[in-house]
Every structure is written in structure tokens, then in C-alpha cells.
Amino acid sequence: MSFSIADLFSQHFDSKFDLHEQHLNNQMVRVLRTIGYDRNYKKALGQYLYDENNNEYLDLLSGFGVFAVGRNHPTIIKALQETLTLELPNLVQMDVSLLSGLLAEKILATTPNKLSKMFFSNSGTEAVEAAIKFARYTTKRERIVHCEHSFHGLTLGALSLNGEEIFKEGFGPLLPNCNAIPFNNLDALEKALSNKDVAAFIVEPIQGKGVNIPDDNYLPEVERLCKKYGTLFVADEIQTGLGRTGKFWAIDHWNVQPDMILMAKALSGGFIPVGAVAMTQKIMDTVFNRMDRAVVHGSTFSKNNMAMAAGLATLQVIEDEKLIENSAKIGKNIINSINEMTSKYEFLKQARGRGLMIAIEFQSPKSFSLKAAWAMLEAANKGLFCQMVTIPLFKEHRVLTQVAGHGMNVVKLLPPLNLTQKDRDWIVDSFDKTIADTHQIPGSIWDLGKNLASHAIKNKNK
DSSP: OOOOHHHHHHHTGGGHHHHHHHHSOHHHHHHHHHHTOOOOEEEEEBTEEEETTOOEEEESSHHHHTOTTOBTOHHHHHHHHHHHHTTOOOOOSSSOOHHHHHHHHHHHTTSOTTEEEEEEESSHHHHHHHHHHHHHHHHTOOEEEEETTOOOOSSHHHHTTOSOHHHHTTSOSOOSSEEEEOTTOHHHHHHHHTTSOEEEEEEOSSBTTTTBOOOTTHHHHHHHHHHHHTOEEEEEOTTTTTTTTSSSSGGGGTTOOOSEEEEOGGGGTTSSOOEEEEEEHHHHHHHTOSGGGTTSSOOTTTTOHHHHHHHHHHHHHHHHTTHHHHHHHHHHHHHHHHHTTTTTOTTEEEEEEETTEEEEEEOOOSSHHHHHHHHHHHHHSTTHHHHHHHHHHHHHHOEEOEESSTTOOEEEEOOOTTOOHHHHHHHHHHHHHHHHHHTSSSSHHHHHHHHHHHHHHHHHTO
């Protein structure tokens, strides 16, 4: 009997939720069923998902940013098929890889001039782990400083730099000497660095949780302060990099030069797990300073041919299809269009972002009836209003979004960078209609809100 993935998919298409309930994270299945996201998708192309009834959904999450060039891009598929059929030597280990050298060269051509070396890993959190180790070894210091509300991954070292307590609860003890300071606060940063015992300041140029954008002078001053106190400046571009913000790197908005850039997510077009660290020659030469230290840090599957080929193809697609320029143009249009609605919707505070990394923030209104309804949701669970927005966006308008973080009234958009004008209109119209519905009390959307509040209160009391 021949083995066929297509046959397996066809035979078990309707059983994925049951399989997950039996063998995987059944709480995730409960969440999806509770909020009505339990769809059976059968196909994905570009920025669109298709369910078993061939309904088209606009995906504004892109797998948490990994599908920046869209799902199942033919150029990357072709590169992977070709790599499989060439019978190339792969992971020889006592050898070096041609494709990883080519990908390193192509990535470094996009980074600030001071960065000249690459280290590959399997994921973003592994890139963070590498940065922690490299910074400590290079500086001979132990302390790592990060920001409140940051997200750098969920393995133990990266988790120690996580600014959200919900992810850390019960997993301690974590790495010692990891300290959080407020984001966009230079006084706090200088105070943290002033003892000259900090190995690295690891920061997202734009914070993913909430899409928090720094003041214009923040990152240039971060660079200056890190140099002043001998601390390595590490830019975590795992989510913001590769065109997401309308520049190749988010740091390009501020023309700063970190000592390391961390990347992952979009680097392989979403096909193969891959992460990387771009760094200075000094860091590389310090960590790998002797022949007997050539393997002092690494990862078995990093630099594998499939990941490297996918990375090369992805960078070519970004360049050929001018996706960075499209991200800047379409993203600015969406932000401006939603901000134009603030005058007619009390709940809508603002849209903000760079490129196609967008936050839509809501606020307590002034009208008495709206304010009372808002307070009811906030009392049940802070940030619940946004769930009341994202669910009808999905169920009624087939637009997939997410709440930007725990306890915040921010909806986040992280779509593929190839959105069209049609997609822009779909997004703006869907938000317009959904936000308008939230201002109708009583109404069906507030029936949903009451149900969400009821579930939240029950969960609190368990």
C-alpha cells in the first residue's frame, strides 16, 4: 500500500478537532469551539483561507507573521521541490553548507554595515537563547535587561525575558539576572545600565504585544546608552523584520545599528522552521575563538537545506514583488482609513502601526449607556470588548484577527504583505460595520458580549 498525505487528509478531514481533543491540547479546541472559530479549512492561497464550503476568509494573522509572502507561494514551493529532487548532501555536520552561506550573504546585505556574521537556528526563541549566551560570553557579564510587556519566546531563557506574567506562572525558577524596565523610557534604561554589569539590552523595535511604537529619539538613544555603558544592543526583529513595518528592518525607521539582530517567522515563507542572529565580527570571534570551541553552540537541524532554500526563495519574492513597498502603502492606507472613523465611533480610540503591523485600540466611551456596557465587560475581564469585535469580524465578515495581548483593548493585524486594494476595502468595511454594531444597545453583538462576560466570570470563580 502506497503512502499518501492527500489520502490521509481526505480520509480524516472531519476528525482534526477530535484528534486534538484526544491527543493534543484539548483546551485549544475548547477555545475555538467557544468563540466559533472551529472551521475546517481545506485550502490556503496567499492571504486567503478556504473552508469546506469554499467560503473565502481574509487572514490578517498570517500564522503570527510567518506567512509574510502569503501561504503556499509558488516560488518557494518550487525551490523546496527542487531542493528535494537534487539529492544534495544535507546536515553532513562535519562539513559546511553552501546554501547557508548564500542565505547568510543575502541577509547581511540588508543589515547595517557593522553586522557581518550569521548564526542560524530553528526558531525565534532559539535565536533569543543564542543572543543571551553570546552576549554573556562576549561581555563577561550576566545581567540581561528587557522591557515590560515584551515577548521574546517561550523556552526557558527567552521566557525569562517575557514581559507577560501569564506565560511565566508556574514555570520558575527562571534565569537569574534578567530585569524588566518600562518600554520607551530612557531614564529607566540608563539607570539599569549605569552599573556597567548588563550584558545586553534586548528590545523589540516595535512591541508585538499591543503594537507599541517608541518615540523617535528612543532607539537612537538606546544605541548611544548601550555604547556608553558597554552593553550590547540587541534588536529582536523576529516579528518586525523582513518588510513587516514597511522597511526591511524596523530599526531602519530610526537608522540605528544594533550589535545583533534576531530574526525568524517570515524568513522561510512559513514552510520550514528557521531563525537566525546577525551579529558583529567581534561577537562571533569572541564566542567561537578557538578551534575547540567551533561547536560550542549550535543546533542539529539549523542550516538544513530545506530551510536555507526556503529563506533564499522568500527573500527573492519580497524583492521581486516589492512587498516592502506594498506593506508601507497599504498599511498606511488602512491606518488612516480607520482613524477617520474615530469622529463617529465613541469606542474607537485610534489605529496605529508601521506598515502591516497594525493595532486598533478601543476605549471607554462618554455616552452613559455605552459607558455602562463597557464597564460591564471590563468588570468581567479586562480586554473583553475586543473579543466582542474579533468574533463578529470572523463569523460575519470572514476576517481573521486577534486581540493584541492579555488584558488590553487592542485588536492586532499582522497580515501577509501582499494585500491588495480589494483586501484593504474588505478590512475597512468590515471594521466599520462591526464597530457600528457595538454602538447599538441593545443588539445582537451585545448579546454576544453578555455571553462572553458570563463565561469570563465563571472562569474566574473556578
